[in-house]
Amino acid sequence: MSLAAEEVTQQPRSRRWLALAILMLPVLLVTVDNTVLGFALPKIAEALHPSASQQLWMIDAYSLVLAGLLISMGSLGDRKGHRKLLLIGSLGFTLVSVMTAYSSTATQLVAGRACMGIFGAMLMPSTLALIRSVFDDREERRLAVAIWATTLTVGSALGPLVGGILLEFFNWGSIFLLAVPVLVPLLILGPWLLPESEPDASGPMDVISIVLSMVALSALVYSIKHVASEGPDAWALATLAVATVSGWQFVRRQLRLPTPLMDLSLFRNKTFSGSVTINLMSLAFLIGFVFFATQLLQIVLGMSPLNASLALIPGQLMAIVVGILIVPVAQRVSVNVLIPILLAFTAGAFLLVASLGSSLTVIVVAFALLNIGVGAIATVSNDVILSAAPANKAGAASAISETAYEVGVVLGTTVLGGLVTAYYRGTLHLPDFLTPVQMHLASETLAGAHAISTNLAHDQASEVMGNAIQAFVAGTQLMAWATFSLAVLAIVIARRTLKAQEAASV
Template sequence: MLPVLLVTIDNTILSFALPRLSEALNPSASQQLWIIDAYSLVLAGLLVSMGGIGDRIGHRKLLLAGSLGFATISGLVALSKSPEQLIAGRALMGVFGAMLMPSTLALIRTVFHEREQRRLAVAIWATTLTVGSALGPLAGGLLLQWFHWSAIFLIAIPLLLPLLLLGPLLLPESEPEPGNAIDPASILLSLLAMSGIIYAGKNLAIYGFAWPGLAAAAIGLLASGLFVRRQLHHEQPLLDLKLFGNRAFTGSILINLLSLAFLIGFVFFATQVLQISLGLSALRASLALVPGQVMAIFIGVAIVPLARRMAARHLISMLLAIIGLAFALVACFGSGLATLVVAFALLNIGVGAITTVSNDLVLSAVPAGKAGAASAISETAYEVGVVLGTTLLGGIVTAYYRHAMQISDWLAPAQAAVARETLAGAFTIAGNSQPEQAGKLIAAATESFAHGITMMSWITVGLVGLAIAIALRTLHHPPEAAAATE
């Protein structure tokens, strides 16, 4: 659980250090984005490859190698003297981070052979994901209060040192899958495919249909097609695409992806409403979301006894219905503070439990020798879900806002462009305007954004219905039996 905790903390902690880091290294706006994105792009691009490599060489070897590399590079990144050094270091951290996550989930399959023990272990694994995401902002705030910005990278060393010392003694090695040498061409195509798609999603969400995003999408789609073709014709493919012939496996991956997209889409608009529309500080806004995070931590483990008694398709459908209820509340009652707190708690109940149940199904639906590849696909779905939530759901809110926002005649063209671009831009322009004009601009911006949230919420309710149909359609057969037939 130590590397799981570290990787999830690392996903959120850097945002808090960016202002201090920018003062020290003076990166350009583009370099700031790459400091954040370099890690996630490389991580997402290599997850599938590292899962296949772990199946071949053993997941304990890969986990220990990844931990040693991650800790070493983190220490070197803390010594960065330029933005270029930091970006390169973050990319290398992504390489070693991709070795960690699939290996942790695959080793659970190795350590726990009994289904009920494994189900509880997966629940703890999924809960650790939630705990790490919640601890990231808190850890970042505390470290930056007392230490240099480089401390956020040095946190990797005390977290991974116990694993490096005790892992060889406590962790059994997974049984390596016999096969040919690792295929470098498949690794490169996988990196280009996932990195291109992830980057395109982020770029299109921020800048619209600009050429960098479209070019990345084209590269990602082309590399995806070549990767699939190579895997289908290779004697020992890096990723066995036959896994997707198992309906329980495919359904679990899709539901996991969609549930993450729902969560990220909610967070996209909720954080803006809390901090911009309602004027809460970053700390108070984060505290408003704490009840939901606590529910996710609690439900991740509490769902295990219920998962023993209910069919997976019925349980996941019920959990998806809770997610749908969260968005229906926002659609019907607006995005006030109380509604957001309640809706976020309901959303986390659904997503937290689905993360546990779906990952247990993923491991149970495939043979033990394919656990690494299955875990890597699940982690890749996590990354794609994050981008989908921002691009699709966040994009709906943003597009509606830009279309519906009524710009006052008194604004200069440059000011009008800023106000129409984002909610934050409108509030910034209002802060430099006369009180009466500012009041009208804020009212127009808030109303447009709220209507965008309402429309997106109803669309999400429909998508939840689609996810329920997927669950009922694909999760018919017991996963263990399906794996046995492979």
């Protein structure tokens, strides 16, 4: 046990839980930022006129950079101290968020989101690692990890609600200014409440590994996005090849280095590797659902941002309640039984959308089912991941957990969102009365079709929107069937990798 942890156990219990509350602020903000932008896309499309590719990059630039740096920042925190890294990240995230709020072009917004990802990567591994420093008592730490994991899911689920409320009364830039009131309390109280973790002077960080991990992730996501917007071609294959070679070289390098950036030996534990995989897939399901649900509610069903966000409250409440109530259940039920049951709820959510369409009732019920599964999975899987790692590798283990989370976010928008976009572009039929510019905008995204329809005559607007909605809804149903199949695959993975394991230690 570290000296920092020994000092904390002598502190009052109330101070430890206040420290946890402060730690949850950046967790909540970073996860809210993963989904809040989805609700602002229609307004951003009207103001900045982004292409379909730019819209996807607006969402994914943040998660992509964050995912690429999480492992590096987790290792840096292990070496330099997690509290120091957390405070630096909070300050940088706040300043960049304010600048991004006043972007005047789509390119500026994408660049701002990427910079936010850099500082966001400093926040997430540090929060989970500091929990081990703050809570030395195992029972308290179990509950603290459950709260942390629940906050991950709740933050993602709250994104649409927060976005809907802000967009009802302010412009789209307000969603980025949210960082100021959330992170300023951490900057003020963090130095007083949070202990510094004991530095691990195990060796310097490997810059080549950092570059390889970022190139592999960036090239993979770019390839998928290119296929979604332009179709498969030589450039898509070339970037996919770059991703494959970089990823292979990254793994080889980690296996050779005496002090690797990512400790791949952790994946020899089936429970650890299975939990990481399920964590990634479940978050991809959640983000993919939010990607199309926000557009269905606002554009297809014609709801205001506030009313659309209120429609998702039942699901958000489910995430909060289930994330806490799953704790006693997870102590009694084996993870190879519990997690497949929870994944069945996520599969049921997409089966509803695939078979019954996209009415308001279907979306509300499906989102609630999805959050029952994802909310509980986040609690169980993250505790398993953290418990499987040695104390001096807490930052590395939490970074792997958070990398899986953020890669899941990226894949949710890139793969699932890209599937909807590709189907929309491939099946949309536009009338001849549109100008070439209008045809281009309408064929890029549903938001683009909605934007040009506001300047058309009523009959013309109805025809354009009717065709656009038909293509988009059909695309969401195709994506729902694909995601249902992936959820069934996740159930199989959980049964095979988590078999013969005891109940979780949540």
